[in-house]
Amino acid sequence: MHPGIVAAIVAVAIFAITLGISYPLLAFILDQAGKSETFIGLNSAMLALGFLFSAPLITRTAAKMDAVWFAISGALATAFLLGLLYLVNDYMWWFPIRLALGAAVNILFVISETWINQLAPQKHRGRIMGLYVTVISAGFALGPAIVAVAGSHSAIPFAVSIIGTCAAAGVFYWARNYLPEFPDTKTVSIVFFTRTTPVLLVCAGMVALFDQTTLSLMPIYALRLGLDEQLAAIAIGTMIAGNVFSQIPIGIMADMMPRRILIISLILIVITGSLLLPVAGSGVWLWPILFVWGGAGYGIYTVALAELGTKYTGSFLLAGNAAFSFMWGIGGIIGPSSTGTVMDQTGPIGLPLTLALFFVILAVLVILRPLTPTTGHPASSKSS
Numbered sequence: 001m002h003p004g005i006v007a008a009i010v011a012v013a014i015f016a017i018t019l020g021i022s023y024p025l026l027a028f029i030l031d032q033a034g035k036s037e038t039f040i041g042l043n044s045a046m047l048a049l050g051f052l053f054s055a056p057l058i059t060r061t062a063a064k065m066d067a068v069w070f071a072i073s074g075a076l077a078t079a080f081l082l083g084l085l086y087l088v089n090d091y092m093w094w095f096p097i098r099l100a101l102g103a104a105v106n107i108l109f110v111i112s113e114t115w116i117n118q119l120a121p122q123k124h125r126g127r128i129m130g131l132y133v134t135v136i137s138a139g140f141a142l143g144p145a146i147v148a149v150a151g152s153h154s155a156i157p158f159a160v161s162i163i164g165t166c167a168a169a170g171v172f173y174w175a176r177n178y179l180p181e182f183p184d185t186k187t188v189s190i191v192f193f194t195r196t197t198p199v200l201l202v203c204a205g206m207v208a209l210f211d212q213t214t215l216s217l218m219p220i221y222a223l224r225l226g227l228d229e230q231l232a233a234i235a236i237g238t239m240i241a242g243n244v245f246s247q248i249p250i251g252i253m254a255d256m257m258p259r260r261i262l263i264i265s266l267i268l269i270v271i272t273g274s275l276l277l278p279v280a281g282s283g284v285w286l287w288p289i290l291f292v293w294g295g296a297g298y299g300i301y302t303v304a305l306a307e308l309g310t311k312y313t314g315s316f317l318l319a320g321n322a323a324f325s326f327m328w329g330i331g332g333i334i335g336p337s338s339t340g341t342v343m344d345q346t347g348p349i350g351l352p353l354t355l356a357l358f359f360v361i362l363a364v365l366v367i368l369r370p371l372t373p374t375t376g377h378p379a380s381s382k383s384s
Helices: 003-032 037-064 067-087 091-119 122-150 156-174 190-196 198-224 229-256 259-280 286-311 314-346 350-368
Strands: none
Touching: 003 037, 003 067, 003 091, 003 122, 003 156, 003 198, 003 229, 037 067, 037 091, 037 190, 037 198, 037 314, 067 091, 067 156, 091 122, 091 286, 091 314, 122 156, 122 229, 122 286, 190 198, 190 314, 198 229, 198 286, 198 314, 198 350, 229 259, 229 286, 259 286, 259 350, 286 314, 314 350
């Protein structure tokens, strides 16, 4: 495997541990401070809002400055902002801090995903993107486990997060000779993808909605079911563990079968899991449902990334990843804020039922329209 792909995946994995820690950790801290589900959901949505605002700027900035140093700057800024979250006890200030955190995190993910997709050989693209999402998922799963062991009252989770982001910056610096620069992207905008690949963008946005909603509100859902803080953190870990073990098989299937059919199948699994969660309650069936549910939910993103890399290259691919990031911001804002509000009115059942409704809408859209243009396009030629 190309050393640039390995380096980008390792750096993102380290970063994923940091984010895996932050979601349950910050949710527990806010809950202990007496904040409502609506407040927690809106606060979590600031990260996605940072994704939304920064996405159009990343393509232009990446073309004008050294891409590796741009990624390093995003990692170091993340470490600084995590330190601020630990030091600041006025939770209203967490809104602008998490907004800036989203922008810093977005730099890393857009650039890394573009590097990996650009360097991946065509015949193994689905497998490599599956490996990428698997490694990210493993990081996300390890994060809640660290919170479960250390507890939300300890400084250890914050310390691990800050050290981890600095380590990710070190990996990028070490691999700087293997990672390509990006061409000038001023002629390619996010608007291009809203016209040509709207369904693929909605898929990315819906995975973001699923991701941000479950990471920020699943701990609260589990607590409301009567689980303790440790089991609530493990609930997230179980869901993400399903993601870890599912993405490489899903990536292999994405290389072997029509990706639209695969995405529809994954959507139906998410809907089924959402409807089964209220039935399972806090009983033994909760855990296998979370496992399968998480794997299917994140698997949609694996298939979408493979499809994007198949259709586009160069500046179009960088702009396409920025468009995915833009949609990640939209989904991340809509998901936690709307679901938190529903949970305030209906109790914990509001989480799975709201997600079921969103994915029913996605199923209808994917059934009615293709993922990407079916006709040839200048941007679709691949050199890999």
